[in-house]
Amino acid sequence: PNILRIAQQGEPILAQRAANVTNLHDATIQNLIDDMQATLLAANGVGIAAPQVFISLRIIIIASRPKPRYPDAPLMEPLAMINPEICWQSPDTCTGWEGCLSVPDARAPVSRSNHLRVRYLTRKGEIIETEYVGFVARIIQHECDHLDGVLFPERVT
Numbered sequence: 456p457n458i459l460r461i462a463q464q465g466e467p468i469l470a471q472r473a474a475n476v477t478n479l480h481d482a483t484i485q486n487l488i489d490d491m492q493a494t495l496l497a498a499n500g501v502g503i504a505a506p507q508v509f510i511s512l513r514i515i516i517i518a519s520r521p522k523p524r525y526p527d528a529p530l531m532e533p534l535a536m537i538n539p540e541i542c543w544q545s546p547d548t549c550t551g552w553e554g555c556l557s558v559p560d561a562r563a564p565v566s567r568s569n570h571l572r573v574r575y576l577t578r579k580g581e582i583i584e585t586e587y588v589g590f591v592a593r594i595i596q597h598e599c600d601h602l603d604g605v606l607f608p609e610r611v612t
């Protein structure tokens with residue numbers, strides 16, 4: 456896998472709505488998922504979205520793990536979600552610190568739904584619907600925002 460360049464705030468692609476993946480089993484998509492994961496780990500992040508590596512497709516990777524900045528982050532295997540849809544999100548919210556690999560040196564408290572249900576395709580093509588709470592739900596909302604061209608500073612109230 457390759458470590459890819461990460462688009463920084465100001466790149467037009469970060470403000471665009473990404474397209475659904477229609478060729479999940481193509482090697483280009485499978486390799487992209489591997490490259491996104493390698494890039495995420497090299498950047499010491501907990502999530503990444505395809506537009507951040509200059510690919511305007513609806514692919515995100517969630518990889519929560521405890522880090523100095525997020526000590527209460529749960530440990531999970533990196534998970535690729537293709538064409539993710541938040542099918543429900545709780546009205547109750549919580550505020551927590553966020554950062555972004557595309558917005559260096561910026562961190563701010565952001566209010567997000569504390570609980571959500573997301574429906575997505577796995578990299579093998581299975582349709583999964585799962586509920587998440589807390590920090591992982593936060594990452595999912597942050598990454599899905601990237602797919603719609605939204606960066607976290609726009610969410611700071």
Ligand SMILES: O=C(NO)N[C@@H](Cc1ccccc1)C(=O)O
Nearest residue numbers: 500501502503553554555556597
């Ligand atoms: O820029 C990204 N993802 O798009 N990466 C952020 C993701 C994130 C999201 C929410 C709260 C904390 C951190 C990171 O620091 O790994």
Ligand SMILES: [Zn+2]
Nearest residue numbers: 554555556557
């Ligand atoms: Zn981000």
